[in-house]
Amino acid sequence: MNFEGIDKISPVPYYYQLEQLLRERVENGEWKPGDILPSEAELCSTFRVSRTVVRQALNKLCQDGIVYKEKGRGTFVAKPKLQEKFIQRTYGFY
Amino acid sequence: MNFEGIDKISPVPYYYQLEQLLRERVENGEWKPGDILPSEAELCSTFRVSRTVVRQALNKLCQDGIVYKEKGRGTFVAKPKLQEKFIQRTYGFY
Amino acid sequence: MNFEGIDKISPVPYYYQLEQLLRERVENGEWKPGDILPSEAELCSTFRVSRTVVRQALNKLCQDGIVYKEKGRGTFVAKPKLQEKFIQRTYGFY
Amino acid sequence: MNFEGIDKISPVPYYYQLEQLLRERVENGEWKPGDILPSEAELCSTFRVSRTVVRQALNKLCQDGIVYKEKGRGTFVAKPKLQEKFIQRTYGFY
DNA sequence: GTGGTCTAGACCACG
DNA sequence: GTGGTCTAGACCACC
Numbered sequence: 001m002n003f004e005g006i007d008k009i010s011p012v013p014y015y016y017q018l019e020q021l022l023r024e025r026v027e028n029g030e031w032k033p034g035d036i037l038p039s040e041a042e043l044c045s046t047f048r049v050s051r052t053v054v055r056q057a058l059n060k061l062c063q064d065g066i067v068y069k070e071k072g073r074g075t076f077v078a079k080p081k082l083q084e085k086f087i088q089r090t091y092g093f094y
Numbered sequence: 095m096n097f098e099g100i101d102k103i104s105p106v107p108y109y110y111q112l113e114q115l116l117r118e119r120v121e122n123g124e125w126k127p128g129d130i131l132p133s134e135a136e137l138c139s140t141f142r143v144s145r146t147v148v149r150q151a152l153n154k155l156c157q158d159g160i161v162y163k164e165k166g167r168g169t170f171v172a173k174p175k176l177q178e179k180f181i182q183r184t185y186g187f188y
Numbered sequence: 189m190n191f192e193g194i195d196k197i198s199p200v201p202y203y204y205q206l207e208q209l210l211r212e213r214v215e216n217g218e219w220k221p222g223d224i225l226p227s228e229a230e231l232c233s234t235f236r237v238s239r240t241v242v243r244q245a246l247n248k249l250c251q252d253g254i255v256y257k258e259k260g261r262g263t264f265v266a267k268p269k270l271q272e273k274f275i276q277r278t279y280g281f282y
Numbered sequence: 283m284n285f286e287g288i289d290k291i292s293p294v295p296y297y298y299q300l301e302q303l304l305r306e307r308v309e310n311g312e313w314k315p316g317d318i319l320p321s322e323a324e325l326c327s328t329f330r331v332s333r334t335v336v337r338q339a340l341n342k343l344c345q346d347g348i349v350y351k352e353k354g355r356g357t358f359v360a361k362p363k364l365q366e367k368f369i370q371r372t373y374g375f376y
Numbered sequence: 377g378t379g380g381t382c383t384a385g386a387c388c389a390c391g
Numbered sequence: 392g393t394g395g396t397c398t399a400g401a402c403c404a405c406c
Contacts, residue, residue, distance in 0.1 A: 070387085072386055072399080147389085150390095228379065260404075261406060295382090296381080333385090335381085353393080355390085
């Protein structure tokens with residue numbers, strides 16, 4: 001298996017690379033709705049990035065309704081609702 | 095007159111206090127549409143907080159359509175569109 | 189009717205919101221000196237927060253002389269002594 | 283050097299034992315004004331207790347003016363102001 | 377039954 | 392990579 005990691009040479013920001021990597025795992029079904037994600041600390045050490053980077057990536061996924069956070073518990077894969085690109089922003093209305 | 099600052103004792107997060115302070119200045123008309131805001135560095139030293147805090151506050155205002163950023167130029171007060179609370183989330187649709 | 193509860197979206201810490209809510213009930217006279225407060229467990233379920241949050245709120249009220257605790261018995265509303273000045277400062281954000 | 287640790291058999295609460303241990307180090311001059319203390323995580327692993335215990339101990343020392351905390355930076359030994367008693371003796375060394 | 381202590385670990389705010 | 396807040400439990404000491 002090759003390690004799907006972050007390319008530190010690439011001009012693409014780490015947080016964006018990480019966001020894509022995590023997003024894939026959800027879309028691949030590797031991580032399923034309701035699953036808990038690795039903790040922020042684990043993601044930091046797995047991908048060798050700082051906490052800031054991890055949080056930026058997770059926050060974007062959260063905004064996009066891919067994951068949700070529960071204080072003191074963790075970050076979880078969301079149930080797929082209507083996640084087409086232009087719908088994402090209205091998520092949370094109802 | 096009391097100094098309109100950030101209360102470091104308060105349990106309210108700095109970034110949120112700052113967001114409110116900046117928002118007021120726009121709503122008061124102290125800063126008008128098209129005006130350039132102080133730089134992030136200036137805001138840091140004015141309010142005695144780190145750049146992280148300043149950026150969190152500005153990003154929220156940006157999401158809410160109160161200000162907009164231009165890379166390499168600065169942050170500016172936006173023209174008031176439909177900024178009622180529930181409209182904010184649809185911002186970006188059009 | 190809106191439920192006077194804890195705003196889980198707000199950036200204000202739960203323990204601080206709860207402290208204010210309980211403090212009000214004493215100041216309103218809804219709870220009188222000598223009255224026993226609901227148990228920590230009840231407050232947890234009423235406000236949908238963990239015991240940690242409840243204890244943080246109660247401990248602050250205890251420090252401020254608003255309530256007192258008796259081991260194995262419960263938490264009670266204190267008799268108002270000289271609580272004006274001191275309380276005024278900590279009440280609210282500023 | 284023998285390791286001055288926490289007696290897990292003793293009925294004395296861990297947080298209180300820890301508070302005394304840390305207090306001694308300041309009073310002994312082992313830790314001097316302005317010194318940064320080990321992080322909460324380090325204290326946890328050094329003394330084999332949970333973070334709750336460490337924070338209870340540090341908060342008491344903080345209340346007593348022995349140490350102070352800076353958000354995002356760490357916990358530091360306070361300058362001895364008027365801390366009565368034993369401090370009076372060493373005061374003047376610095 | 378209550379409040380008191382403690383665990384293990386999460387996310388949040390900050391520099 | 393720090394301290395701050397929060398969760399969801401556990402066992403203990405006390406009425």
